[in-house]
Amino acid sequence: MSLFKKHKETLNKAIDAIHDRAFYAQYPEHPSPKIYGEEADKDGREKFQAGLNKKFEDLLQSDPEAWVGQEESPYLQKPLGILYPSFSASTLISRSKTAWSQWRNVSIDDRAAILVESLEGFKTRFFENAYATMHTTGQGYMMAFQASGPHAADRALEALAMGYKELKRFPENKLWDKPMGKFNIQLNKSWRAVPKGISLVVGCSTFPTWNSVPGLYASLVTGNPCIVKPHPGAILPMAIVVAEIQKVLKENGIDPNVCQLAPDTYDKMITKELAEDPAVKIIDYTGGSAFGSYLEELKGKEVFTEKTGVNSIILDSAIDIDKVAQNLAFSICLYSGQMCTCPQNFFIPEGGIKTPNGTISFEEFAQKLVDNINGLVDNPKAGPFVLGAIQNPNTVAHTEDAKRLGGKVWLQSRSIENPMFKDARTATPVVVEMSTKDKDNFKKELFGPVVLLIKTSNTEESIALASELAENHGAISCGAYTTDETTKHAIMDAMSLAATPVSFNLTGGIYVNQNAGFSDFHVTGGNPSGNASLTNPEYVIKRFTWVGFREPVEE
């Protein structure tokens, strides 16, 4: 059976799911022994541990110019000691050019099948990857498994399915037969989706696979060779993905350099050299706004960014305010506010939040939120695992500093003990009250577990501020609580013009931070938080060019 035949149904189901937008997942998110096997977790952990303090030998990139690696575990606060093969930018570019001439001539069906096969290979390493993700990003085990494994694989599949759909959108050949009255003009026409060129995928330290695989698979399926430049602090998760892609390429007689890993070190980063090379035509980037904006302005390239934003919660009215506070406390604590979708600015009217049991004052809600945060943080069976660890030491300092940005400090940030990792770097949320006059301080992203409670005149002002910040400074998520239909529509209108998705009235086990593959567009691309969206059609079609050919039918 051909590889395409093997994966055709997976591909078609993914294409249907993209257009249906109901719940869909190809890769089960639950790390259950029943699904993944009794020994899967143990095997994955052991494989991760066996790889520490060694060379990572899974890649098929020959003749390394050096071996590098500076990853440190936020749980252990010590180096992982893994070394990766490294190459100069010119070697990477040169190998990429060579591989391209083969890859772009592989049929669309075969490219897609090879990529699905690589995700199946990745699936066998989800547990190993979970430990790799924990010990580079600081994510808790469950998030590290889900976000870096099945959720990432689903988003990769989503991107490649969208690419496949668009590549197949127009016919390969067509007879064009124009009636001219007494005769017809007949042309044989054909079209090609021509890949743009070398694609560079620049990863981040907090979601190394989830934020990198969509661009990687979108570029590969559309025929572009890729260079994956992971964050020096989180290489291993993407090294596993790239190794699986290279394995399948080689099995199918294709140059593994179609997809290269390009690890670098903090002292000698190669991103700029790669990005500025004229042969690099596509760049995918997740990370800080300054570098993202620099990349966006490079000429002659298609650049897809997810940068930073300021996410708002608009509190107007609610049925059950305790459930609201509980839900939001979890959103704040999840991975210690290190998600790009985590809320930061909570806009609360000075007149309070309307409920069926009367109005809840600003102060009452602040206290409820603090109580729920403390309840979660201080629960030894939940807190350490929901919070995870802090990836970057600077984030601890910034979180500490946040208490000086506004007025009353409702909750101080502190560290907690993780029963499994006594040296884990942790920081619990800081909660600070602010007035609308403090806008200079709340208009920017304060990365980490920072919660700002901003007292507004009324909900109209809350909406105006949330949409203005989103439009001018970016926003990736927005949560709103209102029981009033008119207010709800006003929020939808204002936030849609600011290109920010809104989750209304979330309570229970679903959070504003979460974005589901095949259903939620992640980042809209329409405000300063990023110019790309996972996965809308634009995300794939900018990676290739339609070129047509025509010739008269022979008489």
Add this chain to the structure above:
Amino acid sequence: MSLFKKHKETLNKAIDAIHDRAFYAQYPEHPSPKIYGEEADKDGREKFQAGLNKKFEDLLQSDPEAWVGQEESPYLQKPLGILYPSFSASTLISRSKTAWSQWRNVSIDDRAAILVESLEGFKTRFFENAYATMHTTGQGYMMAFQASGPHAADRALEALAMGYKELKRFPENKLWDKPMGKFNIQLNKSWRAVPKGISLVVGCSTFPTWNSVPGLYASLVTGNPCIVKPHPGAILPMAIVVAEIQKVLKENGIDPNVCQLAPDTYDKMITKELAEDPAVKIIDYTGGSAFGSYLEELKGKEVFTEKTGVNSIILDSAIDIDKVAQNLAFSICLYSGQMCTCPQNFFIPEGGIKTPNGTISFEEFAQKLVDNINGLVDNPKAGPFVLGAIQNPNTVAHTEDAKRLGGKVWLQSRSIENPMFKDARTATPVVVEMSTKDKDNFKKELFGPVVLLIKTSNTEESIALASELAENHGAISCGAYTTDETTKHAIMDAMSLAATPVSFNLTGGIYVNQNAGFSDFHVTGGNPSGNASLTNPEYVIKRFTWVGFREPVEE
């Protein structure tokens, strides 16, 4: 019957045609009395003539700040004397903002139906528009009718159908139902295609409607209000289109300022002021590369350009060299080389062109081409009508200058007499021989009827030069003549990487200059001749943003 019901079938047939890419036309290209009515041509001509030296009163834009107009007929070499209502940039922007709040809330179905209805209105003015186009652009009657009327209307319909298709691509609402083991999480989700904002359409002097209506209709159907800034030398054709759109808007209770005309004068152009306004989020432009590149670099805007390129003909081998010379002579003469798809650089191997009857030397082919050009130009029943008139006096001078750019001048440019317009500004093709060493002179567009015959070592060099010029300086079309399959594939490969469409072995009544709506992508967007393509999906989806909303299902 609702307007949508009336036009639903037209819309669906257009969407099918886009994806089928066989021959399709909604608007008949033949100016036949049987199709358009016995009096249609006469009525159109009289309407055009009655409007000369008067105010153009068809627009529904109130309180003009001035009346302006500087159009001149290239056939009469005198002013048309038509005055159009003019407005400051700030008035135009302010009215556009107001109109937007209404337009973006009109349903997608209604927007599409209103736009199809406006094309039906335009259809009733195709003849008037043909005369308007002749006397602003210098096009011959047949081209002025076809390109500015039915072909333009077809490309407008194509763009609006593509937009409609993409706007309807994802569901408006969906129940997202995620099984969590013991329970399900259910969210009601909805999505909106949010328009980007004010759209500016900047027209050119040679194809005022054909190059402007695709962007205009793409922006309008996706919910953006539009400001149409025609070239000061060719206002009337687009004034007619805008008037028809405004009429239908008003009939449907919508602010006509959804689509405004913004005429200006050579001494006080308002394009930059409009383009740089932060409220302008979309710009469509056809014209010179310098201004196009300036627009492309404006921040915070989606810019769609068609600039200039250098189109090549690669001559390798042919079945019937006389038919080839005949076909190319017509391509060169058509509208005196003022089409963006007109060939300029003819690459001919020094060893000659292979044919079944032996090799045709460079010199023999040059002479055949010259003979065919002269045969056409000197035929009083064909020449003046194929050549038309020269839009811009500078083009005559540049064409004259071209004879000094290379070696042997095979044919001098001259003026010919037009039997219907004795004062017409005309210029016949100049044909100059060049060596590959003259690259500095042939690497740029020489606008007008300029033919450069470039002697290459062999076809490999011809291909390398054609693709290199396309990649670095842009190309909108390429013609190739070869009977060898290997050579054909080498041309396809090289030109596809340079994002340039290729027409092979055209003879008879079809020319490299022609691009058919619903089938040929016009400009690929992948080389410096422009960043946009009529009409690929990218052309429409960059004009709006997908934004999602979600809320738990009430229990």
